Amino acid sequence: MPEHGTGKNARPGHPRPSDPWKALADPTRRSILDLLRQRERTTGDLCGHFDMTRFAVMKHLAVLVEAELVVVERRGRERINHLNPLPLQRIVQRWIRPFEASSADKLLRLEGHLSKPQIKKAKKP
């Protein structure tokens, strides 16, 4: 049930959410999310913040929408992009928290490897 898998909810308007990690991988898209975190913005507004063309920004926006990180509201001839924080929260809960849980231990064990070669067996002369 927690998995919105391939074929369960195949409603026309929501084909299937794509991997939010993929969407997050691009720094431009992360900047877009950052701008959207401040307030919702039209596509044109967003374009003003980047060096690339309007089309490139729109493509990034499309990726974010497919990952459900951005929700679109049509208002007249404008398109207003809203941040949807849910996928990020899901990532935190299903991915990052578990890593944090067991990290203190590993961190300590790691320091040994990071600083010294940790030779198990004495080298033969």
Next chain:
Amino acid sequence: MPEHGTGKNARPGHPRPSDPWKALADPTRRSILDLLRQRERTTGDLCGHFDMTRFAVMKHLAVLVEAELVVVERRGRERINHLNPLPLQRIVQRWIRPFEASSADKLLRLEGHLSKPQIKKAKKP
């Protein structure tokens, strides 16, 4: 000072960490981190868990190492891969926490837009 890469510390051993988001983007690599979270593993051990060839897994491992998500310890003829939780923690602290901070408000405002189906007008024939 003569040009030496991108300024800061271009030491031979540490070229510069690549974007951890990029490394996290691939599901195989996330699975590797998941396995490494349980315990450290050799490359061969990791390969056993995936359908692809050993080389593919090694490439993924290389990406993870460049992003400093994995630390390598050489032990004899084996290579032992350790998880390094620090980059993940950095992502959480510098990226995800700020989003969580302002999300409750946005969530409420979003609900209105999420429930409206956004019907597209029929195309002209």
Next chain:
DNA sequence: GCCATATGTGACCATATGGTCACATGTATG
């Protein structure tokens, strides 16, 4: 209706990426 504005679509290109393989290196052990 007409036109300017704002956004959408498809084609197109260069490069990055995931994946494969043949072959090279290193190391433990008989």
Next chain:
DNA sequence: CATACATGTGACCATATGGTCACATATGGC
């Protein structure tokens, strides 16, 4: 030392991705 095992390297290929553009489609105001 020889050989098998574990890992490393480079070339190579197919596809995905980021980016561009020309052109098409709404929408609001006149």
